[in-house]
Amino acid sequence: DIDYRLRYFLEPKQGAAFARLRAVREAKGELIAFLDDDNLPDPDWLAQAYTFGLEHPQAGAWSGQIHGDFEVKLPENFERIQAFLAIREHGSNPHLFDAESLRLPPAAALVVRKQAWCENVPQQPTLSGKLPGIFVQGDDYEPLLYIHYAGWQIWYNPTMHTYHQIPHWRLERDYLLTLARGCGLCIFQLRLINAKNWQKPIIFAKTILGNLRRILQHLIQYKGQFKTNLIALFELNFYLASMMSPFYSLRWKLDKFFKTISIQHD
Incomplete structure (x- = not known):
């Protein structure tokens, strides 16, 4: 019998990178899905992710379309920076991400193959993620780069849809400029x-x-x-x-x- 009960684990080290490492250690399946709590998936998101993994055995990680659900009106030309807020709409055709140019999916809605992660991602990340007083990003790209350089593919699957809830304060000037610096x-x-x-x-x-x-x-x-x-x-x-x-x-x-x-x- 398979136990479908939700399991919760406390990771004492601060930073999303350490939380993901803990999740991988505790996961029992071959595929691991990361989903932010403010990123709401379609009912078939997991099914689409699972099917894609079966059809693409060389895929070490894959993600889908992340649509923005905004609380307030967007600034003019917002589409130029929407990727920094994990909004990803790359069309209706599956394709490989360009890891060499750092064009990769965010961890807000990401599926990884446990084997690809465990064999290649180090236990001590260089970038730990946002911490109090530290807003340096890149913690979701770091493991994907290790997976890519090991020969695994990283895919965009347009049939996986999630909706990122963006409150008004994340479109305010101070937050956006802090985000820009953290990403840089x-x-x-x-x-x-x-x-x-x-x-x-x-x-x-x-x-x-x-x-x-x-x-x-x-x-x-x-x-x-x-x-x-x-x-x-x-x-x-x-x-x-x-x-x-x-x-x-x-x-x-x-x-x-x-x-x-x-x-x-x-």
Whole structure:
């Protein structure tokens, strides 16, 4: 007999990344579905996810359409930044995600194959997820990159539909700009996943110079509009944070190093 009772586990380590690791350890099935509590699925979401997994045995992870259910009117040109709020509507045809360009599904509605995760995702994540006072993103992309580099496929399945509940405060200026910076600060660390040592200086330079070019182009294109154009300001903050992400990563590693030294001398 199969026990269908809901099981609840407390993960003492803070951060969504640790909660997902705990879920994988406790899961008994071959497929594991992650679903945020503010992302409501269609009644057939699990059935569609299961069927897709059977039909695509090389898929290590897959996600579907995430529609926005908004409490207030959207700002003009919101579609340019909607992906940052886990809104994903990529059409009616299944296709592979482009992991090399960091075009990946969010963990708000994601299914993974337990084998692909357990064989490739480390138990200690680099990016833990949002914490009090820390809003650096990228924790949902990190395991997907490990799965991708191990040879598994990551798919978009348009028959899986969820509806992300977006309250008014998540469209306010302060929240959106904080989100933009948090998404940008993780870029360099994500690029380093599985990078060889000789590639790291190249990634360092490309991250800085590539985003500097984007910033200059953006400043020219939207000159004088940043006080009134929230979407353009969001994009500018994302580019700035992405450019600074190598230095944020270096600071994080130095903090970790000095904490280790301090513990050893206590």
